[in-house]
Structures are given as C-alpha cells and as structure tokens.
Amino acid sequence: MSTPTSTISPRIPIGVEPATPIIIFQEVSISFDQKPVLREISFQLERGETKAIFGVAGAGKSTILKLALGLMKPDSGRILVLGEDVTAMKEEDLFELRRKVGMVFQESALFDSLNVRDNVAFRLIEEGQTPPEEIEQRVREALSFVELQNTVDLFPSELSGGMRRRVAIARAIITHPEVILYDSPTGGLDPVTSTTIIELIVKQRDVYGTSSLLVTHRLQDAFMMASHYFDKESGHMWPIKDDPKRKIPMKFLILRDGKIIFDGDVQELEKCKDEYIEEYIS
Amino acid sequence: MELISPTDFAKGKIESLQEYSALAGNSIVSLFGRPRYFADMIQQADLIGFGSLPIVVLTGFFTGAVLTLNSANSLERFGSLSLLGQLVSVGMVRELGPVLTGLMVAGRNSSGMASELGSMIVTEQIDAMRALGTDPMKKLVAPRVASTVIMLFFLTIISDLLGLVGGSAVASLLLGLDYRQYWSSAWQILKFQDVFMGLLKPLVFGFIISTIGCYYGLSAKGGTQGVGRATTQAVVASSVIILLVDFFITKFLMAMFGYS
Ligand SMILES: Nc1ncnc2c1ncn2[C@@H]1O[C@H](COP(=O)(O)OP(=O)(O)OP(=O)(O)O)[C@@H](O)[C@H]1O
Ligand SMILES: [Mg+2]
Numbered sequence: 001m002s003t004p005t006s007t008i009s010p011r012i013p014i015g016v017e018p019a020t021p022i023i024i025f026q027e028v029s030i031s032f033d034q035k036p037v038l039r040e041i042s043f044q045l046e047r048g049e050t051k052a053i054f055g056v057a058g059a060g061k062s063t064i065l066k067l068a069l070g071l072m073k074p075d076s077g078r079i080l081v082l083g084e085d086v087t088a089m090k091e092e093d094l095f096e097l098r099r100k101v102g103m104v105f106q107e108s109a110l111f112d113s114l115n116v117r118d119n120v121a122f123r124l125i126e127e128g129q130t131p132p133e134e135i136e137q138r139v140r141e142a143l144s145f146v147e148l149q150n151t152v153d154l155f156p157s158e159l160s161g162g163m164r165r166r167v168a169i170a171r172a173i174i175t176h177p178e179v180i181l182y183d184s185p186t187g188g189l190d191p192v193t194s195t196t197i198i199e200l201i202v203k204q205r206d207v208y209g210t211s212s213l214l215v216t217h218r219l220q221d222a223f224m225m226a227s228h229y230f231d232k233e234s235g236h237m238w239p240i241k242d243d244p245k246r247k248i249p250m251k252f253l254i255l256r257d258g259k260i261i262f263d264g265d266v267q268e269l270e271k272c273k274d275e276y277i278e279e280y281i282s
Numbered sequence: 283m284e285l286i287s288p289t290d291f292a293k294g295k296i297e298s299l300q301e302y303s304a305l306a307g308n309s310i311v312s313l314f315g316r317p318r319y320f321a322d323m324i325q326q327a328d329l330i331g332f333g334s335l336p337i338v339v340l341t342g343f344f345t346g347a348v349l350t351l352n353s354a355n356s357l358e359r360f361g362s363l364s365l366l367g368q369l370v371s372v373g374m375v376r377e378l379g380p381v382l383t384g385l386m387v388a389g390r391n392s393s394g395m396a397s398e399l400g401s402m403i404v405t406e407q408i409d410a411m412r413a414l415g416t417d418p419m420k421k422l423v424a425p426r427v428a429s430t431v432i433m434l435f436f437l438t439i440i441s442d443l444l445g446l447v448g449g450s451a452v453a454s455l456l457l458g459l460d461y462r463q464y465w466s467s468a469w470q471i472l473k474f475q476d477v478f479m480g481l482l483k484p485l486v487f488g489f490i491i492s493t494i495g496c497y498y499g500l501s502a503k504g505g506t507q508g509v510g511r512a513t514t515q516a517v518v519a520s521s522v523i524i525l526l527v528d529f530f531i532t533k534f535l536m537a538m539f540g541y542s
Contacts, residue, residue: 071409092417099415109410111402126416128317171414 020083022047022179022211023068028077030063037063039258040077045179048249050205050212052222054280055255061215062106064255065181068213069103070094082178099123102172102180106187106215108164110156110171116143117152120170142170146200162193169200173210180204180212186221198224202237205249206230219280226250226266254280301501305423306493312417312424323425330391331433337386338437339444345378346370346445350452366453367467374445375472375480381528383441384487387434388520392495395426396516399499400509408500418500427492434488435481442480475539483531487524494520 023045030038037060045051053061066072067079070086079086084097110119120139124130130138143149146166156164165185172180182201186194198221204210206229216222228237229246240246252269254262254277262269262277272278286294353369399422402408411418446468454461498516502508 066409069413071412091412095412095415095417098413101413103410103413105406105410105413107406109406111407111410112405122416123414126317126414126421 020047021045021080022049022082023213024078024080025064025067026078026080028067028074028079030060030067030072030074036258038067038074041255041258041260042077043253043260043263045211045213046249047211048205048209049251050201050214050225050249051251051253052214052216052225053253053255054216054219054222057217059255060258061255062183065103065183065213065215068181069098069101099127099175100177100179102175102177104165104168104172104180104182104185106183108156108161108168110164110167112156115153115155116148116159116167119156119167120174122171123175138174139170142174143167145173145203146170147196162189162197165189165197166200169197173204176208176210178211180210182212182214182216184215184217186216186218194218194221195224198228199230199237201225202228203230207232222250222252223266226252298501302493302497305419305497305500306489308419309423309427309493309496312420313428315420317420319421319425322421323429326425327429327433329394330387330430331437334387334390334433334437335440337390338383338441341382341386342374342379342441342444343448345382345441346374346448347452349373349378349445350449351456354453354457363459364463364467366459367449367464368471370449371446371468371471372476374449375442376476377480377528377532379442379445380438380480380483380487381524383434383438384484384491384524384528385521387430387437387488388491388524389517391430392491392516392520393513395492395495396499396502397509397513399496400502400512401506403500403502404505404509423493423496423500426496427489430492431485431488434484434491438480438484475535475541479532479535482535483528486527486531490523490527491520494523 021044025041025043027040027042028038029036029040037058041064043051053064055061063072067074068081068086070079070081070089070091074087077087081097082100086094086097089097111122114122117136117139118125120142121135124135124138139152140149143152146169148163148166148170151159151163151167156167159167169182169185185197185201189197201212201214202225205212205225214222214225226248227240229240229248230237240248251265252262253260256276261274262272264272269277350366350370353373354363354366357363357365357369399408402411402422408418408422411421446465449468450461450464453459453464495516498512498519502512504511
C-alpha cells in the first residue's frame, strides 16, 4: 500500500501524532440505480472524537458507515481509514484493516446460528490467538460492560431488540478497536434503554478514547453525549456543567439531499442560522 | 410488469454468469487458502451427508427396484432375462445413481444453502461477518463446496449399492429369479470405464449443487421474498444444470473411452 499524501502515514502508534484524522472522506459520491445518494461529500473524523451523523431516513447515513468499512465501493472519491485508502484496496486486504474497526449494525446483525457467547467472541475465535479461558473471560467482561452477563447461552432469537443491540455493541468492543461505527444504536428503543446505550458509548469514548462515527435519528441523544462525560470512579456519566473546564470531543454532521449541510460542534450548531437545521434542532 | 430491453436482459445474464464463475473459482482457491474451517466443514458434511442418507437410501432402493421390474418385462420379450443383473448394474452405476442422488441432494441442500445464505444477506449478517474481518467465501462457501463434493461421492456409492439391492429383491422375491446369478452378472459387467464415469459425475454434481446454492443465496435481494425466490431458483437451476452437464459428461467420456 502506497500512501497518497505526505500528511497521512499508515499505522501511527496511538498518541504519537494526534493530529492525524482517523477517517477521511474526500469528495465521495455514490448512487444506487441512477439515484444519487451521496454527492461529493468530504469530512474528517479526528482521533478521539465522536461524530454524530444526522439526516432523514434514506439520507445515506448507513451508506457512509458501510463505505468507511469498504463493504461498498463509492462511484468516485477517496476514503482513508487509519491512513489506508479503502477505495483502492482489494477485499482480501480489507479484512486486516477491518479488524481494527468495530461496527454496530442498524439491525444488530447478530449471527443467529450462534449463541451470545460465540457472537461476542466471534472476532477472537476467528483470530485464533487467544486461549479459550481468556476468551471466556473477555466475553464476560464485554457483556458486563453492556450489563448482559446472564445471556451468554441464549440465542439472538431469544433476546429483545434492545438486548440484541447491546450484544452487538459488546461484539464490536471486545477487541477494543481504535474506531467504532455505530449505526442507530438507540433506534426504536425506549428512553431508559436508550440512555443506557448512550452511557455505554460515552464510556467507550471517555474511558478508552475510542474515535467513533455515530448515526442517530435522535438529536437529544447526541446532545446528551455532548453535554455529559463518563466518570470512572463513580461508574456513571455526569452532566458537564459540574465540571465546565472539561472539553468533550463531540462533533455533529448533518446530511441533506446527498450533501453535508453542517459539520461542527454544539456551539456552532446552536448558532447556525440555516432554516432546515433550526427546524431539525427544535 | 416492467419491460426490459433485450440488451439489458442479455447484459444482466452475462453479469450473473460472470459473478457465478467468480464465486465458483474463488471457492476452489479458498479451499487451499488460510484459514481453513475444518469445524465448519465437518458440520456441513454431517448436515449434507447424514441428513441426506434416508432419502438417498429410499431413492436408490426403489429406483433399482422399478428399473428391475421394467427391464425384466422388456428383456422377457427378447428372451434374455439372464441379462437382468447387467442392465440394472450398468444403469444404476453409470446414470441413475449419480443423477438421482444429485437431484435429491440438489432439492435438499442447494435450497438449504440458498435460503441460509440468503437470510444472512438480507439481515446483514454477511456484511457483519466481513466487518468483523472474516471472509465469507472461506468461512461459508468453501466448507459447503468441499463437503458437498465429498459427501455426494459417498452418497452416490450408497445409492448405487442400494439400487442393486432393490433390483435383487425384486428379481428374487417378485420374479423368482436366482439372486446369485443376478449378482454375479451385475458385478461382472462393470468395467473400469463405467465405474469411473459413475464416480466422476457426483464430484461434478456436488460442485454444481453447492456453488449454485451459495451463488443464489449470496445474491438474494429484497427481504424474505427475495430469499424465497433465491431458494426456488437455486433448486431449479442446479437440477437443470445437473441434467445438462450429465449429458455432456456422458457424451465426452463415451467418446474418450471409445464406447460404440
Ligand atoms: N444496497 C442497496 N441497493 C440499493 N439501494 C440502496 C442500497 N443501500 C442503500 N440504498 C439506498 O440508498 C439510500 C440511503 O440508504 P441508507 O441505508 O444509507 O439510509 P439511512 O440514512 O441509513 O436511512 P435510515 O435512517 O432509514 O437508516 C436509500 O434511498 C436506499 O434506498
Ligand atoms: Mg440506516
């Protein structure tokens, strides 16, 4: 793999060069059956940052996440993930890169022939480098992270939608990837479960410094993430107003008609005068 | 109904053919690549091999039996009933054993693969697998292809044997013929060429059944309805292709071995 620009070099150890973006989209376009879904969109995800992506149903949010993983190829433009150009990589080479990225699918996409343990452990079992006892322990760890310790032997069909979503999160975090892509993790859930999931994502962000793209329909979820931080000692998230010096790495991105109409932080979003965005926020 | 222009139709067909060839080729390459999925292969072999055993036993036995009934009737008219064992054995080993076993397994497993992989496609489980860094070609397709080829080979042998047993049962119980004469003529007539042809076919058919099943499954589109469609198409396509390919293999091998 040759690196196209001098500013981007692959495999930088964490913390050495914090300025290198984790994900870069450069003028990416894609259309399905002649219908353009994304039109030359460009944005970046910085290291340690969480970027929430908004847009109406069918705006192309899930498509962005699938493009970032190389599950689909754009019609034009370039996508760099962890310094590697996924648009130019062959499927065989992508598997290596994908191991460093976690993804939570919109409909969870758990393997229904496997129980919760094997779903969560899938990556570790496939990599084949972890002894069984350690796998078991890490599965329990990941499941206790999402507060589902008692479901290890159940099958996905025996879980509720919210539980499935949390198992999917456990499956994505078990290897502590540098980047996690969440596709509507709170979609269709009750407020209590949603808050639990938000707290999980905030925990992942503040405890492990994971960078993430987060697709959501609910603006209030993203606002909550932008205004709360996770406190390791108490094991809960707290509103930022208790600690105003704290800076939260949270960005917002709004899609409309295949274009990015907003890309910035909360303050900028609140100041934004665009009618559509004002309507969206209210 | 939407009208499609003939060129688009042809383009679509050629594209599917290309995709299928890519999958078929890739499945062979994956068999030799790493990682290998032995556990998945054993699981599939169990599902395909032991799962299909009852139907293969029944089809084999009754095909042999009915072939004997029919042949006995025809041979009697020519006054050469002693050839019965030979007729049944050549017919079973060269043609009916492989083809009928192939068709039964196509009906059972090609559809099973298409619906399983199809459901995995429409519920994004295949995408999830790719996202988790595992190649579905290696994890799902290659073990299915390998175990279908191997198991169909053995199932065909079982079917051939049961066909002969069925024939012998009819010959001795219903027609009152000497079963020792039946068996000795059945064994003696078989030449290397017959056995070779009869054992090459299941290898080819197994490859067709599994790659077609996987291909239709992996190209399923449009929710559960799409999975249903993929399943039907897989059975129809694999059955028809088995019968077509059977003709060409037979013709080719006959030419090669110089049968008259
Ligand atoms: N594989 C595909 N084949 C054809 N069209 C597709 C495909 N994937 C997405 N699309 C189309 O692309 C558009 C964007 O889809 P996408 O799933 O990205 O939307 P989304 O923003 O995630 O919507 P939602 O909020 O409902 O999840 C939709 O109009 C959809 O019909
Ligand atoms: Mg979506």
